[in-house]
Amino acid sequence: xxxxxxxxxxxxxxxxxxxxxxxxxxxxxxxxxxxxxxxxxxxxxxxxxxxxxxxxxxxxxxxxxxxxxxxxxxxxxxxxxxxxxxxxxxxxxxxxxxxxxxxxxxxxxxxxxxxxxxxxxxxxxxxxxxxxxxxxxxxxxxxxxxxxxxxxxxxxxxxxxxxxxxxxxxxxxxxxxxxxxxxxxxxxxxxxxxxxxxxxxx
Amino acid sequence: xxxxxxxxxxxxxxxxxxxxxxxxxxxxxxxxxxxxxxxxxxxxxxxxxxxxxxxxxxxxxxxxxxxxxxxxxxxxxxxxxxxxxxxxxxxxxxxxxxxxxxxxxxxxxxxxxxxxxxxxxxxxxxxxxxxxxxxxxxxxxxxxxxxxxxxxxxxxxxxxxxxxxxxxxxxxxxxxxxxxxxxxxxxxxxxxxxxxxxxxxx
DNA sequence: TGTACATCAGTGAACGCGCGTTCACTGATGTAC
DNA sequence: TGTACATCAGTGAACGCGCGTTCACTGATGTAC
Numbered sequence: 440x441x442x443x444x445x446x447x448x449x450x451x452x453x454x455x456x457x458x459x460x461x462x463x464x465x466x467x468x469x470x471x472x473x474x475x476x477x478x479x480x481x482x483x484x485x486x487x488x489x490x491x492x493x494x495x496x497x498x499x500x501x502x503x504x505x506x507x508x509x510x511x512x513x514x515x516x517x518x519x520x521x522x523x524x525x526x527x528x529x530x531x532x533x534x535x536x537x538x539x540x541x542x543x544x545x546x547x548x549x550x551x552x553x554x555x556x557x558x559x560x561x562x563x564x565x566x567x568x569x570x571x572x573x574x575x576x577x578x579x580x581x582x583x584x585x586x587x588x589x590x591x592x593x594x595x596x597x598x599x600x601x602x603x604x605x606x607x608x609x610x611x612x613x614x615x616x617x618x619x620x621x622x623x624x625x626x627x628x629x630x631x632x633x634x635x636x637x638x639x640x641x
Numbered sequence: 642x643x644x645x646x647x648x649x650x651x652x653x654x655x656x657x658x659x660x661x662x663x664x665x666x667x668x669x670x671x672x673x674x675x676x677x678x679x680x681x682x683x684x685x686x687x688x689x690x691x692x693x694x695x696x697x698x699x700x701x702x703x704x705x706x707x708x709x710x711x712x713x714x715x716x717x718x719x720x721x722x723x724x725x726x727x728x729x730x731x732x733x734x735x736x737x738x739x740x741x742x743x744x745x746x747x748x749x750x751x752x753x754x755x756x757x758x759x760x761x762x763x764x765x766x767x768x769x770x771x772x773x774x775x776x777x778x779x780x781x782x783x784x785x786x787x788x789x790x791x792x793x794x795x796x797x798x799x800x801x802x803x804x805x806x807x808x809x810x811x812x813x814x815x816x817x818x819x820x821x822x823x824x825x826x827x828x829x830x831x832x833x834x835x836x837x838x839x840x841x842x843x
Numbered sequence: 844t845g846t847a848c849a850t851c852a853g854t855g856a857a858c859g860c861g862c863g864t865t866c867a868c869t870g871a872t873g874t875a876c
Numbered sequence: 877t878g879t880a881c882a883t884c885a886g887t888g889a890a891c892g893c894g895c896g897t898t899c900a901c902t903g904a905t906g907t908a909c
Contacts, residue, residue: 445885460757463665467863479865480886488863547756554749554818555662568812595836598829599801606804610770616756627800634797638840647852669896681898682853690896850906858898865891873883 446484448474450498453491458544459616461551462492492548496558499545503566508574513581522587523636525578526600530628547612572601579639588639600635604628648686650676652700655693660746661818663753664694694750698760701747705768710776715783724789725838727780728802732830749814774803781841790841802837806830 452473456465467488471478485491508516517525533539546567552559576597582588588596607628614621654675658667669690673680687693710718719727735741748769754761778799784790790798813826 461663461665463663464757466861468861476885477887478863479888482864483885551663551753551756553815554753555666557819560815560819563815564812568808592836595832598833599805599836602805602808602833603801606770606807610766613755613762613765617759617762630797631800631804634794634801668894670894678852679854680896681855684897685852846909848907850904852902852904854900854902856899856901859896861895862893863891866889867887868889869885869887871883871885874881876879 445474445476445480449481449484449491450495454495454541454544454548457492457495457551458547462488462548462556492552492556493558495545495548496562499542499549500562500566502542503570507570510577513578517578517581517585521636522582522639523632525582526632526636527629530632543608543612546608550609567605571605572597575601582639586641589641591639596635596639600631603631607631647676647678647682651683651686651693652697656697656743656746656750659694659697659753660749664750664758694754694758695760697747697750698764701744701751702764702768704744705772709772712779715780719780719783719787723838724784724841725834727784728834728838729831732834745810745814748810752811769807773807774799777803784841788843791843793841798837798841802833805833809833 449470452470453465456469456473467481468478470491471481481491485494516529520528549559549562549567553563554560576593579588579593579596579600583590583593607624611621611624611628613619614624651672654672655667658671658675669683670680672693673683683693687696718731722730751761751764751769755765756762778795781790781795781798781802785792785795809826809830813823813830815821816823816826
């Protein structure tokens, strides 16, 4: 299986290390040790340390672009759910999925590096800030069409929803990082969903 | 004047450098060059590079604790303003003040380091996440007492307001960092204030 | 007032160390005939 | 089937470099008598 090639193992280890200590806090020797090879072997798979980061960003971007839901997918996901239940279901899927751990780690790397790495900056703007808000906005538009929410400003509603969630995700990520309890943050997320749903009630 | 002592100049330069390149991205030689002294001179003022960071965090914490407004100060600031005008005034003060540039830079350092530095983690939780929300909550309580806002859940309202602003401040900080236009982010802030005010209208 | 001494910020040279990267190599595996 | 050769992942040793920090020093300023 291709999932266990040395190249992939280098990427896995790098994501885990970079997300905890930042790109500059991790050495090629750290990565090699985590993979179980010698540092010179890394260069059989990547031209430089920078290229490892680039490859991680490439994979993230591809994965994010593939997760943009189509209009049909959104309608199907919404199904017969109320606004509140829809967001709660989405949140539980997000929290429960182990698959998102990888994406969460890469998001952390992007937040780390966005102030000095132009690629990370672009990904932060397009994927973390803009994309998330955009999907949320499309869902609210759909909900409005179906009469699930009142005739409110969907842009402002999407900002209030997604930007709050972004901060809460950051706080959640920080808690997890240090092994602290995440209950309070999760409760804040649920409470925020209830609040936004109530505010937009038809 | 004490503001131009070598020690203070080292702190100033460190804040500027750390906030742009992170603690590990800046060397003692970088700091010395920015101040205009030799690297060995740094050690006449600080025991180690780590101690510079600690001192910066100390100053930040002291400054933050001094800016907790008293109940009287809040009442006075609210004056006869409407909810919307109060927040807009606060935002313009925040954006306009050059004095906050320093605090903004240190906030950036804290966000940078909070995943690996325990002190930064504690400051992030207490000063960036909790404190801001708490002051906002107190303002909403006051507004509710005066009938300026409806009988809504002030905790949820404070979360929606302050956590959204936190993300927007992060986005603003990113834009400024790269010399990109901040108009769109500022407009999002204003629009969010209008939205929250409308939502809580009595 | 002048002299002797203490204090203190700044300096230049050096230290040991970990960094990213290179390179000649080894040994296993695949391919051609 | 066996032999010759190419390919390729992994290795150990070494490189030049920048890092944080130390240390003996210098020269200016302050203090005591």
